[in-house]
Amino acid sequence: MTAKPPASTISITTPSDHELSWSRRFRAPIARVFEALTRPELVRRWLLGPEGWSMPVCEIDLRPGGRYRYVWRRDRDGQEMGMGGVFEEVSAPTHVTFTEVFDEAWYAGHALGRYQLVDEGATTLLVQTMKYESREVRDGVLRSGFEAGIEKSHERLEAIFSE
Numbered sequence: 107m108t109a110k111p112p113a114s115t116i117s118i119t120t121p122s123d124h125e126l127s128w129s130r131r132f133r134a135p136i137a138r139v140f141e142a143l144t145r146p147e148l149v150r151r152w153l154l155g156p157e158g159w160s161m162p163v164c165e166i167d168l169r170p171g172g173r174y175r176y177v178w179r180r181d182r183d184g185q186e187m188g189m190g191g192v193f194e195e196v197s198a199p200t201h202v203t204f205t206e207v208f209d210e211a212w213y214a215g216h217a218l219g220r221y222q223l224v225d226e227g228a229t230t231l232l233v234q235t236m237k238y239e240s241r242e243v244r245d246g247v248l249r250s251g252f253e254a255g256i257e258k259s260h261e262r263l264e265a266i267f268s269e
Contacts, residue, residue: 116257118248126244127235128253130260134267136225139232140199142266143221144168149176152262155255158182168196174204191216199223206236213247215239 118128132139142148150161153176163177175190191205200223207216217236224231238244 116253116260118253120244120248121235122237123241124239124244125235125237126247127233128256129231129233131226131229131231132260132264132267133229136199136223136230138267139223139230142263143223143232144198144202148266152266153259154178154262156258163188168193168202170194170196172196191219194218212250213238213243215243 116128116130118126121127134142142152144166146164146166149166150164153164154161155178158181159178160181161176161178163175165173165175167173170193172193173190174193175188177186177188179186188209189206191207193202193204195201195203202221204219205216206219215238217238219234219236222233222235224233236244236247238247
């Protein structure tokens with residue numbers, strides 16, 4: 107059996123001085139993509155970044171005012187990285203708005219994030235936008251090489267839809 111190519115790769119833009127946005131199409135209905143973004147048992151399977159990381163903590167209280175908490179662990183040495191935030195707005199299956207704060211900040215301050223899902227019939231377009239406290243913070247995130255981790259995570263997410 108030949109593996110299908112991904113629906114698309116990520117596209118990264120800077121919609122404003124403080125914002126970073128990336129998008130990708132997935133071969134799955136909108137409800138299934140929303141579920142994969144918001145159910146802990148699915149999130150911990152795909153939101154891992156580069157190879158060699160696991161997610162021992164994945165807590166999601168999906169409601170306005172609800173909190174979420176993620177902790178990643180690097181398999182080779184046990185180093186952990188944690189983050190969390192609050193859901194500001196939840197409108198299934200089209201969007202979720204949330205705050206983001208890392209335990210040990212690798213960028214200054216916090217961010218406001220948004221998942222936006224667009225039903226395209228056979229595919230769903232996922233657009234994630236992050237608004238940072240300054241242009242300098244946004245540009246630092248851009249220089250970090252974050253897109254490689256996002257691409258790998260999105261490949262895992264696409265694989266879930268093939269099951």
